[in-house]
Amino acid sequence: MPHTTVKSVTSAKGAVAQVGSSSDRKFTAKGLLARSRIIEAASELVFANGVARTGIEDVQKQAGVSASQMYHYFTDKDDLIRAVIAHQTDDLLAAQRPVLDELDSFAALERWRDLVIDLQEQRNCVGGCPIGSIAAELADLNPRARADLADSFDRWEAPIRAGLARMRARGDLLPDTDTDALALALLVVLQGGLLLTQTRRNTAPLRVGLDTVLAHIRTYAAE
Amino acid sequence: MPHTTVKSVTSAKGAVAQVGSSSDRKFTAKGLLARSRIIEAASELVFANGVARTGIEDVQKQAGVSASQMYHYFTDKDDLIRAVIAHQTDDLLAAQRPVLDELDSFAALERWRDLVIDLQEQRNCVGGCPIGSIAAELADLNPRARADLADSFDRWEAPIRAGLARMRARGDLLPDTDTDALALALLVVLQGGLLLTQTRRNTAPLRVGLDTVLAHIRTYAAE
DNA sequence: TTCTTTCTGGAGTGTCAACTCCAAAAGTCA
DNA sequence: TGACTTTTGGAGTTGACACTCCAGAAAGAA
Numbered sequence: 001m002p003h004t005t006v007k008s009v010t011s012a013k014g015a016v017a018q019v020g021s022s023s024d025r026k027f028t029a030k031g032l033l034a035r036s037r038i039i040e041a042a043s044e045l046v047f048a049n050g051v052a053r054t055g056i057e058d059v060q061k062q063a064g065v066s067a068s069q070m071y072h073y074f075t076d077k078d079d080l081i082r083a084v085i086a087h088q089t090d091d092l093l094a095a096q097r098p099v100l101d102e103l104d105s106f107a108a109l110e111r112w113r114d115l116v117i118d119l120q121e122q123r124n125c126v127g128g129c130p131i132g133s134i135a136a137e138l139a140d141l142n143p144r145a146r147a148d149l150a151d152s153f154d155r156w157e158a159p160i161r162a163g164l165a166r167m168r169a170r171g172d173l174l175p176d177t178d179t180d181a182l183a184l185a186l187l188v189v190l191q192g193g194l195l196l197t198q199t200r201r202n203t204a205p206l207r208v209g210l211d212t213v214l215a216h217i218r219t220y221a222a223e
Numbered sequence: 224m225p226h227t228t229v230k231s232v233t234s235a236k237g238a239v240a241q242v243g244s245s246s247d248r249k250f251t252a253k254g255l256l257a258r259s260r261i262i263e264a265a266s267e268l269v270f271a272n273g274v275a276r277t278g279i280e281d282v283q284k285q286a287g288v289s290a291s292q293m294y295h296y297f298t299d300k301d302d303l304i305r306a307v308i309a310h311q312t313d314d315l316l317a318a319q320r321p322v323l324d325e326l327d328s329f330a331a332l333e334r335w336r337d338l339v340i341d342l343q344e345q346r347n348c349v350g351g352c353p354i355g356s357i358a359a360e361l362a363d364l365n366p367r368a369r370a371d372l373a374d375s376f377d378r379w380e381a382p383i384r385a386g387l388a389r390m391r392a393r394g395d396l397l398p399d400t401d402t403d404a405l406a407l408a409l410l411v412v413l414q415g416g417l418l419l420t421q422t423r424r425n426t427a428p429l430r431v432g433l434d435t436v437l438a439h440i441r442t443y444a445a446e
Numbered sequence: 447t448t449c450t451t452t453c454t455g456g457a458g459t460g461t462c463a464a465c466t467c468c469a470a471a472a473g474t475c476a
Numbered sequence: 477t478g479a480c481t482t483t484t485g486g487a488g489t490t491g492a493c494a495c496t497c498c499a500g501a502a503a504g505a506a
Binding site: 069 | 481482483484485486487
């Protein structure tokens with residue numbers, strides 16, 4: 001995967017078709033199962049060791065799959081990693097639901113804060129953000145991956161934005177509150193908090209970061 | 224460097240001696256020069272490509288040095304990377320001085336904010352935090368590196384803490400302000416902001432993050 | 447100068463990792 | 477059943493990469 005060469009062609013309609021992407025192929029039910037076992041195994045290994053240190057052979061072993069299967073379901077390592085990014089994003093959002101979709105009260109924001117901190121404590125502060133870590137590794141190296149990661153962050157940010165916007169619409173927050181900025185600040189503090197928490201093996205950074213932004217949001221409370 | 228095996232022995236006095244560390248050797252002036260050229264080259268390459276994707280041979284070429292020199296000045300790649308972490312930390316703090324040491328007024332905090340954002344704009348949002356990126360890659364994989372990285376963050380946090388503490392002592396901030404928490408929040412928002420800025424190729428996350436915490440600090444302003 | 451230590455060149459080694467290939471097993475569908 | 481497509485096994489290839497080794501050049505100490 002070094003010197004990632006990614007081919008893409010622009011179709012007649014102007015849409016960009018991704019040559020070499022495996023996601024549009026037709027697979028049988030059995031095939032899809034093998035494919036998802038591979039993605040699952042790769043996700044775990046990438047989370048633990050990073051992209052560069054995750055070998056295709058390691059993934060094969062963990063998924064119980066042969067080399068030819070790897071390249072039957074994915075064109076190359078890049079393609080697999082993109083699938084991992086998508087999978088980890090789904091997983092991440094699922095782990096924070098349903099609270100993530102109901103971030104429209106101060107109580108809900110606190111529940112979310114507690115949830116995130118608990119998750120890190122459960123794993124003893126080992127492992128940062130599954131997509132943040134990949135972002136730090138690939139953002140400058142792989143344009144396609146960077147775009148995917150940006151999309152992931154967007155997907156994460158959207159429900160936070162929506163929740164805060166609802167609070168403002170409902171009158172919980174002052175009418176001129178810049179809820180989009182607050183939502184972005186929450187995502188920022190989450191990423192930074194996770195990285196420092198991972199490095200210091202201590203949830204204080206995550207806690208302090210989130211609490212700081214939450215306190216700031218409260219200064220916009222109406223009445 | 225996969226499966227980093229780091230030997231350390233406990234001496235009679237109970238102090239931990241680092242077997243294999245190169246920093247305590249005696250080198251001539253010429254030797255030190257070659258050594259620092261290696262560190263400089265390695266730092267650039269690691270910043271651009273990450274640790275795993277930086278080959279010893281690449282560093283050799285960039286530094287204009289032979290393989291035997293690499294292993295004359297560093298016991299192994301781990302040892303080199305530790306030197307890179309130290310070097311990048313020095314560089315980073317130097318780039319933010321003298322403003323970093325004078326963060327004891329709202330005006331100074333704003334100057335620091337502008338400085339950090341300008342730095343990212345100058346490099347078109349390419350490259351995140353030189354030590355944050357290494358932290359994301361190595362924190363869970365290499366205990367020695369993790370300790371070094373934690374120290375780096377401490378060195379970074381210290382002047383911020385000191386500046387805010389001076390503001391409180393001087394009466395710019397209310398007496399019961401938790402300045403340590405605010406300093407940590409600034410570091411958190413900086414790391415998260417850099418990562419998102421790198422991924423989105425847009426300084427908004429860094430700007431919004433810093434502004435949010437700065438606004439929150441202002442709510443502690445005295446009188 | 448002579449002795450010792452440091453510094454440097456460059457070929458070599460063993461390992462691992464990404465990717466390929468051919469052919470066979472298993473499933474699909476007429 | 478028979479023609480087809482999909483799925484799988486596993487050996488092989490190619491290159492990269494961390495690290496070693498030996499010997500010679502340069503520098504420092506006496």
